[in-house]
Amino acid sequence: MSSPWDELKYGPWPEDAEVPHDRPDAGTRKRLGLPATLRPVPGAVQRAVFDPALKHHAKALRAGEPAFESAEISERWYAARRQAIDHVLAVIAGSEWVDNLVLRGSILLRAWYGEAAREPGDLDFVVVPRTWGIAERRTHAMLDGIARQAEATAPEGLRMDARDAVAEDIWTYDRVPGRRLVLTWQAGGLPHGSVQLDFVFNELLPADPEPTRVPRFDGGPAPLLMAATPELSLAWKVMWLLDDAYPQGKDLYDALLLAAHTSLSYRLLADAMVASDPHRARRLPTLDEVAALDVDWEEFRKEYPEFAPMPGTAEDTVQRLVVALRPTFTREHDLPEGEYARRAELLGPRIRRYAILKAEGGLDPVIAMMAKEDGIPVEEAVVIVNELLGRSANAVPHSLDLVMRGYELAGSSWIGYYRRNPEKREEILTALR
Numbered sequence: 001m002s003s004p005w006d007e008l009k010y011g012p013w014p015e016d017a018e019v020p021h022d023r024p025d026a027g028t029r030k031r032l033g034l035p036a037t038l039r040p041v042p043g044a045v046q047r048a049v050f051d052p053a054l055k056h057h058a059k060a061l062r063a064g065e066p067a068f069e070s071a072e073i074s075e076r077w078y079a080a081r082r083q084a085i086d087h088v089l090a091v092i093a094g095s096e097w098v099d100n101l102v103l104r105g106s107i108l109l110r111a112w113y114g115e116a117a118r119e120p121g122d123l124d125f126v127v128v129p130r131t132w133g134i135a136e137r138r139t140h141a142m143l144d145g146i147a148r149q150a151e152a153t154a155p156e157g158l159r160m161d162a163r164d165a166v167a168e169d170i171w172t173y174d175r176v177p178g179r180r181l182v183l184t185w186q187a188g189g190l191p192h193g194s195v196q197l198d199f200v201f202n203e204l205l206p207a208d209p210e211p212t213r214v215p216r217f218d219g220g221p222a223p224l225l226m227a228a229t230p231e232l233s234l235a236w237k238v239m240w241l242l243d244d245a246y247p248q249g250k251d252l253y254d255a256l257l258l259a260a261h262t263s264l265s266y267r268l269l270a271d272a273m274v275a276s277d278p279h280r281a282r283r284l285p286t287l288d289e290v291a292a293l294d295v296d297w298e299e300f301r302k303e304y305p306e307f308a309p310m311p312g313t314a315e316d317t318v319q320r321l322v323v324a325l326r327p328t329f330t331r332e333h334d335l336p337e338g339e340y341a342r343r344a345e346l347l348g349p350r351i352r353r354y355a356i357l358k359a360e361g362g363l364d365p366v367i368a369m370m371a372k373e374d375g376i377p378v379e380e381a382v383v384i385v386n387e388l389l390g391r392s393a394n395a396v397p398h399s400l401d402l403v404m405r406g407y408e409l410a411g412s413s414w415i416g417y418y419r420r421n422p423e424k425r426e427e428i429l430t431a432l433r
Helices: 026-032 071-093 106-116 137-152 230-243 249-259 266-276 287-291 297-303 314-330 339-346 348-361 363-371 378-388 393-409 414-420 423-431
Strands: 048-050 061-063 101-104 122-127 158-160 166-172 176-187 193-200 210-213 224-227
Touching: 048 297, 071 122, 071 137, 071 158, 071 176, 071 193, 071 224, 101 106, 101 230, 106 122, 106 230, 106 249, 137 158, 137 176, 137 193, 230 249, 230 266, 230 287, 249 297, 249 314, 266 314, 266 339, 287 314, 339 348, 339 378, 339 393, 348 363, 348 378, 363 378, 363 393, 378 393, 378 423, 393 414, 393 423, 414 423
Parallel strands: 101 224, 122 193
Antiparallel strands: 048 061, 101 122, 158 176, 166 176, 176 193, 210 224
16 A cells, blocks of 8 residues: 655655655555654654665655744744753763763754754764674663653653654664664644664774763753764764765765864874774875865755755855865874884774784684674785784785785685785785885
8 A cells, every 4th residue: 555655756855855744654664665763743844865874775764854834833843852852861961871872963063053053853972882782782771771761751841752762773974883763752732753862883982082061952950971072073074074975965064163163183083084994094084085075965955954055055165174174184293104104003093902802812813803893904904913913014924924814714805806916915015115
């Protein structure tokens, strides 16, 4: 049986494509490949917005920011959502998981820069320690516990239902696994809304978070949470713009806003990019890459027309970001000049982690982990192994042999590539001399 959701074809969706008002049932979701966390607001106009984190669904969409015919309802609804966000943050700040969650994203930009920042409708967290796996039992316990506590402690006038909470997997910025939790709320006879919480796992933090008071929208006592600094937030935004398969307009806007108020060191930017993708140790970011950005500005215009009122302004915004980031790329930095030394320096956090594992179980399990679980490219694995063995750059050929043997035993797909391209071995040795 067809439903209004059948009329919403595969993306990309035109600017006037609206999400149906009714929540799709389980059968419709499965048949059409819709996300489980899709929760439209009844009676509101919401645009169909592409969400790269959901691209494992046939229709990777989320409902954009709601617009209401009545200005009075709109004002009350957004005030109620802010109250719900305040409440969820307070729940997390008072929970047993407060030290395991690092806050980042639009809620921080709103706290720092006021109405110049986008209206936050979701909450983004990095789960620490990095060894916490998404499939562990404590992950379900944490999400379920947050939902239950949000229901049990909701203030007067706000109702949250833990039984109506829904969670599903996401892939955040193509790199690390995540879990999205959507909590629905009701208040004052308004159309129901939701608070979206995204939790990312196994992400290597390139800089320490800081205890941060996050101001409440209602002016009440600000909860204390671990949060990313403005500089780290900017480093992440630039990284996502440069390395994502689908660079997003919202990240471009946020990066420009952060760059107007924050100084970003080249070292932190490089550390952030290598922490996310070890391959970046051999291909450091350049200002030319920033200038060449091709961002999906249309999706941003759909949801935030007040910040992107004119078509084609992405190019202008990119050039403004180039100007703002020029000091990042032109100031002196402390990275070594030599190729091998620079890569060893940038891979240092991974080397230190693997050193602990090597002390516990030897080198072979470490190489197997790099090959299979962590997906470290051979060229970077050679530097890591060489450093773990305390050798100089002159010993790279022997370390390469160890890596190739270990990757073959682990069944790494890299081995087939190097067999088909034997000249690549010499290229590695030449690059690391």
